[in-house]
Amino acid sequence: MNITEKILAKASGKKIVHPGEIVNANVDFVMVHDLTGPLAVEAFKKIGIQKVWDNKKVVVILDHQVPAESVKAAELHKTMRQFTKDQNLQIYDIGRGGICHQVMPEKGYVTPGAVIVGADSHTCTYGAFGAFATGIGSTEAAAVMATGKIWFKVPPTIKINVKGNFQKFVTPKDLILAVIGKMRVDGAIYKAVEFTGPTIQNMTMAGRMTVCNMAVEMGAKNGVIEPDETTRKFLVDRVKTMPDFKMFQSDKDATYEKTVEFDITKLPSQVACPSSVDNVKPVLEVGDVSIDQAFIGSCTNGRLEDLQLAAKILKGRKIKDGVRALVIPASQEVWRQAMQQGLLEIFTEAGAIVCGSACGPCLGGHIGLLAAEETCVSSSNRNFIGRMGSPQAYVYLASPSVVAASAVTGKITDPTTLET
Amino acid sequence: MNNKIKAKAIKFGNNIDTDVILPGKYLILIDPHELGKHALESLDTEFVQKAKDGVILVGGKNFGCGSSREQAPLALKYSGVKCVIAESFARIFFRNAINIGLPVIECKGISAAVETGDELAVDFEAGKIENLSNEKKFQVEKLPPFIMKILADGGLIETLRRK
Numbered sequence: 001m002n003i004t005e006k007i008l009a010k011a012s013g014k015k016i017v018h019p020g021e022i023v024n025a026n027v028d029f030v031m032v033h034d035l036t037g038p039l040a041v042e043a044f045k046k047i048g049i050q051k052v053w054d055n056k057k058v059v060v061i062l063d064h065q066v067p068a069e070s071v072k073a074a075e076l077h078k079t080m081r082q083f084t085k086d087q088n089l090q091i092y093d094i095g096r097g098g099i100c101h102q103v104m105p106e107k108g109y110v111t112p113g114a115v116i117v118g119a120d121s122h123t124c125t126y127g128a129f130g131a132f133a134t135g136i137g138s139t140e141a142a143a144v145m146a147t148g149k150i151w152f153k154v155p156p157t158i159k160i161n162v163k164g165n166f167q168k169f170v171t172p173k174d175l176i177l178a179v180i181g182k183m184r185v186d187g188a189i190y191k192a193v194e195f196t197g198p199t200i201q202n203m204t205m206a207g208r209m210t211v212c213n214m215a216v217e218m219g220a221k222n223g224v225i226e227p228d229e230t231t232r233k234f235l236v237d238r239v240k241t242m243p244d245f246k247m248f249q250s251d252k253d254a255t256y257e258k259t260v261e262f263d264i265t266k267l268p269s270q271v272a273c274p275s276s277v278d279n280v281k282p283v284l285e286v287g288d289v290s291i292d293q294a295f296i297g298s299c300t301n302g303r304l305e306d307l308q309l310a311a312k313i314l315k316g317r318k319i320k321d322g323v324r325a326l327v328i329p330a331s332q333e334v335w336r337q338a339m340q341q342g343l344l345e346i347f348t349e350a351g352a353i354v355c356g357s358a359c360g361p362c363l364g365g366h367i368g369l370l371a372a373e374e375t376c377v378s379s380s381n382r383n384f385i386g387r388m389g390s391p392q393a394y395v396y397l398a399s400p401s402v403v404a405a406s407a408v409t410g411k412i413t414d415p416t417t418l419e420t
Numbered sequence: 421m422n423n424k425i426k427a428k429a430i431k432f433g434n435n436i437d438t439d440v441i442l443p444g445k446y447l448i449l450i451d452p453h454e455l456g457k458h459a460l461e462s463l464d465t466e467f468v469q470k471a472k473d474g475v476i477l478v479g480g481k482n483f484g485c486g487s488s489r490e491q492a493p494l495a496l497k498y499s500g501v502k503c504v505i506a507e508s509f510a511r512i513f514f515r516n517a518i519n520i521g522l523p524v525i526e527c528k529g530i531s532a533a534v535e536t537g538d539e540l541a542v543d544f545e546a547g548k549i550e551n552l553s554n555e556k557k558f559q560v561e562k563l564p565p566f567i568m569k570i571l572a573d574g575g576l577i578e579t580l581r582r583k
Contacts, residue, residue, distance in 0.1 A: 022564065035447040035448070035489070036488065036489065036490070038450060039450070039490055039491070042450075043577050046577045046581065047577055047580045047581055048581055064447070065447075065448060070448060072448040072449070072450075073448050076448060076450075118488075119488055119490075120487075120488050121486065121487050121488040121512055123488075135488040135512050136488060136512065136515065136516075137488055137489075137490035137512060137515060137516035137519060137520075138490040139490060139516070139519040139520060139575065139576050139577060140515060140516070140519050140576065142577070143519075143576055143577075143580060146580060147580075151566075185435055185482060185485060186434075186435065186481050186482035186485070186508065186510075189482060189508055189510065189511065190511050219482060219485060219510055219511070221511055276435065363439075363444035363447075363487070364439075364443060364444040364445055365444040365445055365447055365448070369445075382437075382439065382486060382487075384437045384439040384440060384486060385437075385439070385440050385462050385463070386439055386440060386443045386462040387439045387444070389445075391440075391443075391462040
């Protein structure tokens with residue numbers, strides 16, 4: 001069996017499972033946030049049971065409309081605070097956590113071999129740690145809160161095997177954009193995607209999280225990476241009990257629906273053009289695209305090493321007149337590290353604004369929205385019509401390095417072309 | 421859920437994502453009727469007007485891709501959509517729709533066989549779809565019985581309440 005099959009077998013008390021089989025899996029953690037939690041609370045109350053199945057396994061993180069930008073959002077936050085109080089649940093409130101997909105691993109809720117569901121599509125990020133993690137809706141989150149279980153159809157798995165070293169300024173974000181460009185937005189629909197090969201093995205946890213985060217953008221149920229020493233080092237001071245890593249390696253004779261090979265040796269910086277995540281080109285081929293906004297942050301690329309990449313480019317440079325640059329560290333922990341390392345100084349000196357840890361403009365719900373005919377280059381994960389504000393705005397997705405370089409020139413820019 | 425429905429079709433293309441079904445700025449709304457007022461407005465400002473008396477949405481590949489927001493199928497349901505038929509669905513949308521009691525049917529070839537305004541008849545129990553305007557017929561794979569039960573109950577919460 002491969003990793004995904006092994007985890008689903010273990011979670012459903014079976015020795016072996018096959019793609020297509022429906023299993024009823026025990027859930028290790030369920031997470032909801034401020035935009036999906038209130039509907040889940042409402043649904044939970046309708047079920048008619050008093051208490052969640054295990055109050056240590058339900059996590060609430062406020063990250064989307066934070067701090068509340070409207071009375072309606074404040075009411076949603078109030079609902080979630082009251083529910084966590086009534087049920088004695090862990091809540092990461094404003095200033096205590098950050099973006100849910102950064103907070104979950106940081107605070108030790110993610111371990112290899114675990115089944116984690118979250119009422120957010122980018123829950124697949126945790127596959128970076130060798131977990132089976134996938135997004136669900138609010139009603140289903142309520143059902144998991146009530147029962148601790150969820151049904152899954154065991155997915156067929158696509159293996160994506162990557163070799164080669166990244167060129168200067170090229171990052172795991174460029175890799176995953178290139179992968180989605182080739183696989184297309186429905187290329188892995190209903191399926192698991194397992195990322196393997198030397199490039200993945202050499203990647204930091206931050207890079208692996210970026211890669212797994214965007215698995216859903218090709219329709220995947222989950223993305224997953226075999227846990228190893230890099231995983232162990234990240235987790236060692238964060239989790240209470242470390243699972244047996246050996247249990248969650250794919251067998252040599254594991255079956256895959258297909259294997260797709262990527263060699264990134266010559267891969268240049270990539271960009272996903274409006275308004276589909278698979279509309280991917282090398283940055284050098286997009287032509288002359290002026291920008292109004294540059295956004296560095298989100299659950300895809302708001303981690304410390306992303307901020308370090310951006311700071312390297314912005315140090316001693318200025319954001320182009322007429323461009324606004326937003327930097328949003330993914331969590332309070334990342335924010336503090338960025339402060340201690342002097343990165344926030346570099347960003348603000350360059351003329352960027354640094355906001356509190358939150359999802360920010362990524363989903364067009366709170367700050368940094370776009371007007372009609374405006375263009376944003378963003379380190380986030382979606383460029384759909386209307387995603388970041390006006391349906392007449394344009395969103396280009398790229399790495400933090402490309403976003404920073406573009407903020408300097410005012411046009412979508414490959415960092416290799418910046419004058420030194 | 422009614423086992424048989426008949427309604428006019430409104431057709432969309434491939435990869436209709438949940439941001440166009442319901443933009444992020446409306447996620448702070450809790451009342452499903454309010455959500456319903458904004459369904460698909462980014463693609464068609466008159467959609468809600470067209471859907472209010474009951475329609476069947478026909479989509480291409482990967483319908484409902486993107487965010488896990490359950491507000492997307494809720495907005496469709498409360499705008500007047502009785503059922504969504506598509507070549508394929510994004511999995512979270514598919515589950516969400518069933519869980520809130522909005523029937524969804526995967527049907528290969530449906531896109532090419534339907535135009536906006538055609539009259540469709542769906543028989544869920546029999547797995548049959550018929551385009552009454554051009555007499556094209558489809559037999560689809562039926563959903564597993566436990567999913568049919570969730571739809572028959574009107575959603576997952578009702579199924580859990582009855583347990």
